[in-house]
Amino acid sequence: MKRFVIRRVGYALLSLVVLSATFFVFVRLTGDPSVLLVEPGASKADIDAIRADLGLDKPLLVQYAVFVKGLLRADFGRSFYYRTPVLELYLERLPNSLLLAVVAMAFSLAIGIPSGILAAVRVNGWWDRAGKIFALLGLSMPSFWVGLLLILFFSVYLGWLPSSGSGTPWHVLMPAFALGWYFAAAHMRLTRSSMLEVLGSEYIKLARLKGLPEALVIGKHAFKNALIPVLTLAGINLVLMINVAVVVETVFAWPGVGRLLFEGIAFRDFPVVQTTVILGGVMIIVVNLAVDLMYAVIDPRIRYER
Amino acid sequence: MNASRAAVLAFPGRLASFRREGWPMVPITILAVLALLAIFADVIAPHDPQVGLLGERFRPPAWQQGGSTAHLLGTDHVGRDVLSRLIFGARVSMVVGFTAVIFAGVVGTVLGILAGYLGGWVDQVIMRVTDAWLALPALTFAIFLAAIVGPSEMNIVIILGLVYWTRYARVVRGEVLSLKERDYVRLAIVAGCSKRTIMRRHILPNVVNSAIVLATLMLGVVIVTEAALSFLGVGVPPPKPAWGLMLADGKKGLMAGYWWLTVLPGVCIMLMVLSANLIGDWLRVKLDPQLRQL
Numbered sequence: 274m275k276r277f278v279i280r281r282v283g284y285a286l287l288s289l290v291v292l293s294a295t296f297f298v299f300v301r302l303t304g305d306p307s308v309l310l311v312e313p314g315a316s317k318a319d320i321d322a323i324r325a326d327l328g329l330d331k332p333l334l335v336q337y338a339v340f341v342k343g344l345l346r347a348d349f350g351r352s353f354y355y356r357t358p359v360l361e362l363y364l365e366r367l368p369n370s371l372l373l374a375v376v377a378m379a380f381s382l383a384i385g386i387p388s389g390i391l392a393a394v395r396v397n398g399w400w401d402r403a404g405k406i407f408a409l410l411g412l413s414m415p416s417f418w419v420g421l422l423l424i425l426f427f428s429v430y431l432g433w434l435p436s437s438g439s440g441t442p443w444h445v446l447m448p449a450f451a452l453g454w455y456f457a458a459a460h461m462r463l464t465r466s467s468m469l470e471v472l473g474s475e476y477i478k479l480a481r482l483k484g485l486p487e488a489l490v491i492g493k494h495a496f497k498n499a500l501i502p503v504l505t506l507a508g509i510n511l512v513l514m515i516n517v518a519v520v521v522e523t524v525f526a527w528p529g530v531g532r533l534l535f536e537g538i539a540f541r542d543f544p545v546v547q548t549t550v551i552l553g554g555v556m557i558i559v560v561n562l563a564v565d566l567m568y569a570v571i572d573p574r575i576r577y578e579r
Numbered sequence: 580m581n582a583s584r585a586a587v588l589a590f591p592g593r594l595a596s597f598r599r600e601g602w603p604m605v606p607i608t609i610l611a612v613l614a615l616l617a618i619f620a621d622v623i624a625p626h627d628p629q630v631g632l633l634g635e636r637f638r639p640p641a642w643q644q645g646g647s648t649a650h651l652l653g654t655d656h657v658g659r660d661v662l663s664r665l666i667f668g669a670r671v672s673m674v675v676g677f678t679a680v681i682f683a684g685v686v687g688t689v690l691g692i693l694a695g696y697l698g699g700w701v702d703q704v705i706m707r708v709t710d711a712w713l714a715l716p717a718l719t720f721a722i723f724l725a726a727i728v729g730p731s732e733m734n735i736v737i738i739l740g741l742v743y744w745t746r747y748a749r750v751v752r753g754e755v756l757s758l759k760e761r762d763y764v765r766l767a768i769v770a771g772c773s774k775r776t777i778m779r780r781h782i783l784p785n786v787v788n789s790a791i792v793l794a795t796l797m798l799g800v801v802i803v804t805e806a807a808l809s810f811l812g813v814g815v816p817p818p819k820p821a822w823g824l825m826l827a828d829g830k831k832g833l834m835a836g837y838w839w840l841t842v843l844p845g846v847c848i849m850l851m852v853l854s855a856n857l858i859g860d861w862l863r864v865k866l867d868p869q870l871r872q873l
Contacts, residue, residue, distance in 0.1 A: 413856060415807060415848060418845035421826065436834065519719065538722065539812065553716065557716070
């Protein structure tokens with residue numbers, strides 16, 4: 274177990290190094306990074322000050338060390354636009370993103386799990402086919418377009434829901450559905466395949482043999498075990514949702530992390546863009562690590578693999 | 580199991596397996612029509628897609644009250660003809676989509692073969708980079724790169740290629756690992772072929788099928804990503820007629836109920852992505868003998 278943990282944490286750290294190196298290299302590839310890091314309309318003296326700060330005259334490895342040191346001290350710089358530390362801005366927006374992601378997750382599970390079970394119980398039946406078409410649509414309709422259609426229908430035509438902003442519980446419904454839509458298809462497919470696997474196992478046969486009603490076999494015995502992989506994926510997807518919500522948050526003017534990223538692009542506020550993306554990557558790497566370690570605790574076979 | 584693999588598992592490929600035999604005529608027709616529109620856009624489009632008449636702003640489609648046959652699908656917020664923009668938009672999506680998929684495919688396949696066949700530290704380096712890049716959400720990564728280099732079609736292709744080559748690398752490497760244990764590869768080694776020759780003549784032809792299937796499936800992903808980037812203003816620069824840009828412009832007329840500006844470009848994106856996915860699934864079943872037997 275100890276060796277597994279060490280190796281897995283080592284991989285995660287390595288991923289972080291590759292990630293930070295990628296950012297470092299790309300920012301410098303485009304030429305002079307001081308152009309990105311300096312406020313639009315800054316004076317020559319300001320640009321020179323930034324250059325000296327970054328140490329652009331020093332070797333690349335030294336520059337990288339300075340960059341990493343800044344990250345490790347959680348020093349992400351100041352936003353050009355808001356004039357406050359970027360980290361503060363980020364943490365301010367994070368609860369909104371979390372709220373959106375949780376409601377979106379609720380939508381996607383509420384749609385995905387029941388339809389997945391129905392598809393598994395009636396393989397190749399009407400429900401299964403409908404599910405396949407639904408999954409295809411989920412992949413093919415961009416979430417932001419779904420969002421725009423929702424606004425058109427529920428805000429413009431029916432006038433039931435507010436088209437943008439936040440504040441009341443009504444505001445979260447449409448962005449959450451648009452975001453959850455894509456993931457609903459994923460959760461449906463996984464529920465279906467995991468349910469099919471469980472339904473083929475011995476203990477389900479036994480449950481049927483002892484004369485349990487089919488509803489109980491599926492609802493009580495199969496359902497619980499089939500849910501484990503789905504909930505694991507849901508956990509990973511929740512973090513993913515926070516980080517892919519950029520477009521949906523932009524459509525609905527939802528004040529989350531994604532909207533912050535969009536504002537960063539619109540105002541040419543590079544420290545904001547860089548920080549949002551880096552923190553998103555870190556979040557995902559950490560969650561992957563956590564899930565892997567959790568698996569290893571639950572399932573000893575994984576620990577001794579390889 | 581990491582997130583990306585879990586995500587792949589969650590999207591089992593044979594979504595369209597209810598159509599195993601014969602050619603998938605509907606998606607092929609849709610893609611062919613879109614391709615023809617893209618190629619002959621100059622001839623087909625009734626108006627200049629980038630120039631509008633301010634007097635003709637927000638005209639509804641011809642069949643609605645206030646519409647005219649001069650603008651069959653209406654006009655946008657600066658009076659540009661929506662039909663012409665959709666037709667030229669097909670060209671943008673096709674060019675960006677195909678070149679990005681091919682670029683990513685070539686880079687990913689080459690690196691995948693190198694990693695899988697050479698093994699050792701080459702494999703370690705390539706796969707660690709692949710893992711770290713796969714950990715980033717593709718859209719956010721693409722936005723970050725686009726924010727650095729600025730919007731242009733060329734940049735979009737490069738960015739999409741850089742973001743998506745990792746998928747190919749992982750799949751191709753897996754294939755190569757099993758291919759290199761085959762007898763014919765061992766015979767080639769005994770016969771004295773150089774590593775280069777083996778990779779090029781014996782390994783590459785056998786992974787091309789998987790790369791093509793993956794490319795078809797990636798086409799949809801790439802087109803959606805391009806649309807999202809354009810929608811956010813870091814993709815194809817205005818006033819070029821890209822579908823994602825049209826959706827962004829359409830937002831200006833959304834609250835007034837100008838539905839055609841929001842619905843039509845989205846339908847185009849959906850049709851194209853749906854077709855690519857259906858063809859990809861069909862190809863996968865067709866080209867992969869193992870799957871065919873299932």
